[in-house]
Amino acid sequence: MPKRSNEPVFWALFGAGGVVAAFVLPALIVVTGLAAPLGLPSPGVLSYERVSAFAASLPGAAFLFVVISLSLWHGFHRIYHSLHELGVHRGLSVVRVLCYGTALAGTALTAYLLVTAI
Amino acid sequence: MATHDEIEIEVLRYHPETDSEPSYRTYRVPFAHETSVLQGLQYIKDRLDGSLTFRWSCRMAICGSCGMMINGVPNLTCSAFLREYHPGKLRIEPLAHLPIERDLAVDQTDFLEKLASIQPYIIPAESKAVDEGPFTQTPAQRERFYQYSECINCLLCYAACPQYGLDSGFLGPAALALLHRYNSDSRDVGKADRMPIVNAQEGVWACTLVGYCSEVCPKGVDPASAVNRNKVISTLDYFFRFMAPRGASE
Numbered sequence: 447m448p449k450r451s452n453e454p455v456f457w458a459l460f461g462a463g464g465v466v467a468a469f470v471l472p473a474l475i476v477v478t479g480l481a482a483p484l485g486l487p488s489p490g491v492l493s494y495e496r497v498s499a500f501a502a503s504l505p506g507a508a509f510l511f512v513v514i515s516l517s518l519w520h521g522f523h524r525i526y527h528s529l530h531e532l533g534v535h536r537g538l539s540v541v542r543v544l545c546y547g548t549a550l551a552g553t554a555l556t557a558y559l560l561v562t563a564i
Numbered sequence: 565m566a567t568h569d570e571i572e573i574e575v576l577r578y579h580p581e582t583d584s585e586p587s588y589r590t591y592r593v594p595f596a597h598e599t600s601v602l603q604g605l606q607y608i609k610d611r612l613d614g615s616l617t618f619r620w621s622c623r624m625a626i627c628g629s630c631g632m633m634i635n636g637v638p639n640l641t642c643s644a645f646l647r648e649y650h651p652g653k654l655r656i657e658p659l660a661h662l663p664i665e666r667d668l669a670v671d672q673t674d675f676l677e678k679l680a681s682i683q684p685y686i687i688p689a690e691s692k693a694v695d696e697g698p699f700t701q702t703p704a705q706r707e708r709f710y711q712y713s714e715c716i717n718c719l720l721c722y723a724a725c726p727q728y729g730l731d732s733g734f735l736g737p738a739a740l741a742l743l744h745r746y747n748s749d750s751r752d753v754g755k756a757d758r759m760p761i762v763n764a765q766e767g768v769w770a771c772t773l774v775g776y777c778s779e780v781c782p783k784g785v786d787p788a789s790a791v792n793r794n795k796v797i798s799t800l801d802y803f804f805r806f807m808a809p810r811g812a813s814e
């Protein structure tokens with residue numbers, strides 16, 4: 447019997463991250479990259495105090511954790527498979543550890559920073 | 565045929581018993597409006613060089629044996645026409661990613677073995693004698709698998725798939741589309757047998773959703789959709805396998 451692949455774990459994270467990347471990130475780019483610097487809707491909307499209070503609240507921390515970690519899993523899964531398509535086969539397991547390891551480390555670091563901020 | 569013009573056809577030639585490697589030979593072929601690429605090759609074989617080898621049978625996009633690369637794109641040579649390429653020229657090569665048997669004929673063994681491995685036939689819950697009547701199905705049940713049953717095993721999708729090109733261990737588009745065709749047929753109970761093939765790395769998980777397979781398919785089969793539906797099915801199977809009632813997979 448062929449061996450069952452563990453890919454569903456990574457694919458599920460990739461898929462969830464895809465939803466975040468498609469729906470949440472564009473809105474965040476508009477808010478943090480365009481609206482806030484232009485002083486919309488009011489100047490200081492993304493001031494340090496407001497943002498750090500947001501990150502220290504439970505819903506805010508949960509939101510940031512989901513957006514940051516799932517985007518990392520999404521991006522590194524894509525990079526890993528694109529490298530394979532570009533012909534990086536030898537040492538692919540090293541690449542795999544590097545890609546998913548970075549996503550995992552980013553997830554852990556995000557969780558640590560958010561938990562200590564709450 | 566009423567000929568109007570001539571076109572240059574460059575053909576990959578390889579006779580393994582005499583040639584150390586493939587090379588190209590160019591032929592000039594007269595053509596009319598309705599001359600297919602396959603007829604162009606037949607002209608070469610009949611009039612210019614009888615040693616040219618290629619497969620064909622139906623000449624009407626049904627048998628699936630005349631697939632080749634035309635200017636780098638997998639296509640059925642019987643349903644492509646020389647006029648489409650004029651005044652340019654054509655380069656005809658055997659289907660990419662498959663070993664050459666001779667000239668334009670490829671070795672299909674790998675696919676045929678994969679096809680056999682998915683049990684490409686209905687496995688009924690219990691067999692019925694002919695006089696007990698047919699297994700019936702609603703139009704909606706038929707709709708769930710119908711497009712996948714249109715596959716003619718032409719292998720254009722294997723020539724299109726970069727993942728199969730990188731690693732031919734991958735089960736590949738058509739075999740997965742046909743696997744899905746039987747798994748989603750209401751008369752079939754073979755799903756538990758076929759799922760281990762789907763769940764393997766060489767099953768759906770070697771696919772990165774390039775989608776070129778569905779683009780080149782001459783029969784409107786959408787192998788990419790079959791593969792991606794099965795990624796969802798395989799993921800659910802992965803996470804919920806321990807929750808299935810005892811003995812469910814027996």
Ligand code: SF4
Nearest residue numbers: 715716718719721781
């Ligand atoms: S899925 Fe389409 S391209 Fe692939 S073998 Fe079947 S008919 Fe040919």
Ligand code: FES
Nearest residue numbers: 622623628630642
């Ligand atoms: S000759 Fe049968 S499909 Fe082209």
